[in-house]
Amino acid sequence: MSKHTQSKPESQSLMHDQRKRRIVADVATYVLLGVLAVVWLFPIVWIFLESFNKNPAPYQNTFFPTQFSFDNYTGLFTQRNVLDFPRMFMNTFIIAIFVCLISVFFVLSVAYVMSRMRFRGRRAFMNFVLIIGMFPGIMSVVAIYFILKAMGLTSDGMTTLALILVYSAGTGAGFYVMKGYMDTIPTSLDEAAMLDGCTRWQVFTKIIIPISRPMIVYQAIVGFLTPWLDFVMAKVIARTQDNYTASLGLWLMLDKEYINNWFGRFAAASVIISIPIAILFIVMQRFYQESMAGSVKG
């Protein structure tokens, strides 16, 4: 009895305390997230506003532009004789689509085999890929150029194909995250399916791929982004401006020769490049979360 009366006020104060603590934590959370959100959006907002700046020079007196116009955008698409940006954009877009498809297929195949099948040389392969991944990629850029040249893929029309090959060929080595994910899918699913007469291939396409959708989304994003982000490989392989990818074009716009006239258009081009990626990303983000909710919990 006495015990009961004693513990009551204590638990009440604890309750009170807990609620207080939660409110403090909530406020701290929102302040932190708010500040960080500003930091994260700051450069993006700046370049967005800069793209509408009437004055296209790089270094100006005010932080945000004072006069706005669409000149940068129209200039980018109409003045195609100096830098043909629309063409660069299309080049990159085509490459990105192919790389995205091929890399998803490669990564899924390798990850499935490594996660689900046991065969001789499996460990050796995994160690081998790990070791290969430790060589710096830049090291082989020059070598890859010579190899492509020997294959006749560096002539004018073939550059797009060459870039697709270069970006997607090695993607199978990036299977580790996908395999880690597949390792958390219960093997009882596979076993049940195989008892029902599924082949390994059917298990792969009908069970593992649907469950792995969240990671496929991630992989697709990574694959699609590769050509937009890379410029070292593109710079070595695409020698003429007709074959340039968008990133090379942007790089060129900030060159000493061009920057004074092209900075405004650089900003505009940055915005335009970000749009397909952003749209794709938002679509995939939604898909990512939906599939998370539906997937089997480890």
Added chain:
Amino acid sequence: MSTVTLSQREMKRRRKLGADYVAPSPYTLKNALEKGDLFTKLSIVVFGLGNFVHKQYLKGLIFLASEVLFIIFMATAGVKNLSLLPSLGGREASSGWVDGKYVHIAGDNSVIILLYGVCTVVLCIAFVLWWSLVIRSAYKAQVLGGGKDRRAPSFMDDIHTLLDAKANQLLLFLPLAGILIFTVLPLIFMISMAFTSYDHNHLVIFKWVGLENFKAVFSNSGSIVSGRLFLSVLLWTLVWAFFATFLNFFCGLFLAMVINRKTTYGKNVWRAIFSMSIAVPQFVSLLVMHQMLQPSGAINRLLMNWGWIDQALPFFTNATWARVTVIIINLWVGIPYTIMQVTGILQNIPAELYEAAKIDGANWWQTFTKITMPYIFFVLTPYLITTFTGNVNNFNVIYLLTRGDPGVVGESAGKTDLLITWLYKLTVDRSDYNLGAVIGIMTFIVLAVVSLITYRNSGSYKNEEGFR
């Protein structure tokens, strides 16, 4: 089935691999050579003969065609490629009067000779492996198609096996071919350059020089490269990779968990905001940052207008400032990726684990250290290692932000240069391919030592089925 006595080596394998152990195939090269009949043994010379005899016509035809093609290749080009490899050619281009005409005689190009030589060697190794496969296939056809009413598997049977029990071969073929041609072959090619004199003085004809280039990198007398420079670049590379990997990981994990709290509203909005920086190509955002942080760039102007500073902050001109700046900017680039990765995994942790912990009276911290962290590390250890290696090789962030500056006059590497950007400068800007290749090999050794140790000690390598 007769009992098979295992060799000592086999027993050792079995013990070491445990559940991973896969019994060896009975169709080994040794068995084929010892127990094969006449046709199997003739398959050593005439590919596919054994398969023909046992009615595997299509397979036999493929094998035979491969042999013919290889012989034609070796006869027309292969032997010549191999014979030039030791000398790398030495004929210089010349021109002169021949039969009353002035002609230009093309000289040797050592790069081409080296490339073709390396390709031929790789092709020969591949052919030897293929040869062993052909013999084993012939032996298998002999064993399976041996009896009166036994029949060796038809081509359709083989295809069916490729979809089922041997799906690994089908699924791995293309990815592996891609890796071999566009990753391994260039690597062998580049590594071999480290032992030649292929620099800006010898662009057309060069020689094998053994370990000369390694000596140049480690001695303290070199003009372009020296041991002291190498050590300072290496140290900064490791410091950078450590901070870039672990700061990103823990900050990202923290943010993901903050967003994932039960009482945080607008989870999707917050995630979307942080994802914005992924949506903007890294290339663009880095170039923009580069512009903003210039001495007369937007940030310095803003701070000066507010009256906080009198002089421009030396973001990229002072060595320490530049180093801290790139690490911080890398947080901006990398944290959204970590959030994206960790969120998926956080949501995938079995809810039973948390419920059980709650019943047992575990508090927040205990749940975090005993369930969340082990689970995340289990899934993400390979990711962390790849991120670390990725950061050692992080060309974009450094090159686009600072280009290795601030530099020191007369040295080939600046203060923020990583091994990888140094390598780029040496090969692309200076055409010192041999020195670049040496730096590349050294980078590899550093990475190999660091990551093999961590990886082999990680849970997801030792215990793949841990969370099943």
